[in-house]
Amino acid sequence: MPEIKKKRHVSKKNKKDWRKHCDIRDVEDFLEDQRLEERLGKFDTKPDSELFVIDTLGKDEVKDEKDEITIKPRTAKERKRLLLSETPKCFQILLPTSKVEDPNAKRNHVNPIGAKPTALSKITDMKRLKKGVYEKKVAVARKNRKMALDKKKKTKQIRNTFELDLWGTDTPEAKGIPSTLCDEFVPPEAQLHNVLPERRLRPKPAPPKTVVNRAAVELPHPGVSYNPSFKEHQELLQEVVQHEQKMMKRETHLNRVTTGMFRKVTLQERENQWREEMSVGLPQPHNPANDQESESDSEYKPINPPVKNKKKDHKTRRRQKEMLAEKERLKRLKIEKKKITDLYKLRKLESSLSEVDKRQAKEREARALKRAVVEATALPALNAHKTPKQEPEYVDPDQLTGDLRQIKTKANLLRDRYESLQRRGALAAAKLMMKKKKKLKSYFKPGHKVTDQDVERYVNRTAGKK
Incomplete structure (x- = not known):
């Protein structure tokens, strides 16, 4: 037997308590049904023809508004064309579905914009x-x-080629990515972050713009040999001299446009300039020589003497007008003469312009040809750094020996081969980073256990370092 719950008695003194403890769901359902009947009409009053439809058509047949039976379109294009005449679903909400009559029966009908051309x-x-x-x-x-x-x-x-090797080295597991991160939802940044440092993926360099044929290893100059001929050694010497002259010229140019642009001032001149600038606006010291000059010159001279208003007479004004008119006439005459001379110079100007056009066309072609050659032979840009330029090597004549045992090595073979690979585009150019060594300053910490010998030893050590 189901347990009957005891009815609780709750106070319904206030409106809040009344709403809280009263069950009014049946009233709300009744009002909702009433509103629905107002919108759609009562089902009791509707005839059966509106509520039920007898299907007498086939599967592929449709009945139009004019009661004409047509075959239902099968292609997607025909179905889309029929949907054009229907109201879109996004606008069906805006259409009135209520059966309640409009309270304002004389409402003016306004056509939408664009309905009537x-x-x-x-x-x-x-x-x-x-x-x-x-x-x-x-x-x-x-x-x-x-x-x-x-x-x-x-x-x-569908992919027809099956070249992927599931157990090859291209899989993420083989590259060090954990199996828990081998998922399409995990971005590659997260996968790379979780890879171990020794197995981390390295970014591939950008492919070169042009296909470059690697140049062969450049051979050193014959004059660099430990036993060169006199002619080859002199040729190398000339190359080194030209390179040094070029570097000296560049250094002088940089010095001229930087340090040489500023005027050099001695210490005394700088002191005098500073004293003169700082004393501007201050009362000057008393000078007796200026007092003697003022006493000797007894005549009064004003700073701004009065100006006399001297009027011009008619003759002066007439001559002034005649001079202006003559000046204007000469100016006009000069312009007319220049027009005539320019007419005679037309052929010369035309020929000079044609020569300039031809010269510019030749220069343009030469620049385009040079640019094409440079682009065809340019190395791939593997990174932002430029490849190091090769400095000419030179062996002093005093150090030339005919024996390999007595030769002194200057260059580093490993460094030369590394820079050669960079110049030929096989390796990305690197920038040399020099680390500065920190200068450690030592201090002497005095104490009660320090002896005179310790102090003397510390002083000698610091003096030897200096």
Whole structure:
């Protein structure tokens, strides 16, 4: 026997308590049904023809508004065309579904914008039709549809090549990525972050813009040999001299445009300039020589003497006007003469302009040819650093020996081969990073156990370092 719960007695003194403890769901359901009947109408009053439909058509047949039976379209294109006349689902919410009559029966009906063509819109449509705007739009739409269809077909194509080796070295597990991170939802940054440092993936350099044939290892100059001929040694000497002259010229140029631009001032001149600038606006010291000059010159001389308003007479004004007119006439005459001379110089100007055009065309062709050669033979840009330039080597004549036992090595073979690979584009150019050594300063910590011998030893050690 089900247990009957004891009815609780709750106070319903206030409105809040009344709403909280009263069950009014049946009233809400009744009001909801009433509102639904107001919108859609009562089912009791509707005839059976509106509530039920007898299906007498086939599977592929559809009945139109005019009661004409047509076959249902099967292609997707025909189904899309039929959907154009229907109201979209996003706008069906805006349509009225209520059966309640409009309280304002005399409401003015307003046509939406664009429902009725105006005279101006008809003229613009005719102009667009004559220009072929609509035909162009149709062609572009047809082209876009074709491109989209081709793209869709390509995505649906099944891969026919089965060259992937599941147990090869290309798998993420073989590269050090944990098996828990081998998932399409985990980005490659997270996978790379969790790889062990010794098995971390290295970023591949960007591919070169052009296919470069690696040059052979450059042979050193014959004059670098331990026993060169006199002619080869002199040729190498000339190359080294030219290189040094070029570097000296560059150094002098940099010195001229940087340090040489500023004027050198001696210490005394700088002191005098500073004293003069600092004393501007201050009362000057008393000088007796200036007092003697002021006493000797008893005549009063004002700073701004009065100006006399001397009027010009008619003769002066007339001559002034005549001079201006003559000056203007000569100026006009000069311009007319220049026009005549320019007419005679037209042929000369035309020939000079044609020569300039020809010269510029030749220079342009030469620059384009040089640029093409440089681009064809340029090394791939593996990183942002530039390849180091090769410095000319030179052996002093005093150090030349005919025996390999007495030769003194200057260059490092490993470094030369490394820079050679960089110059030929096989390796990325590196930038030499020099670490500065920290200067440690030593201090002497005195104490009660320090003896005179310890102090003397510390002083001698610091003096030897200096």
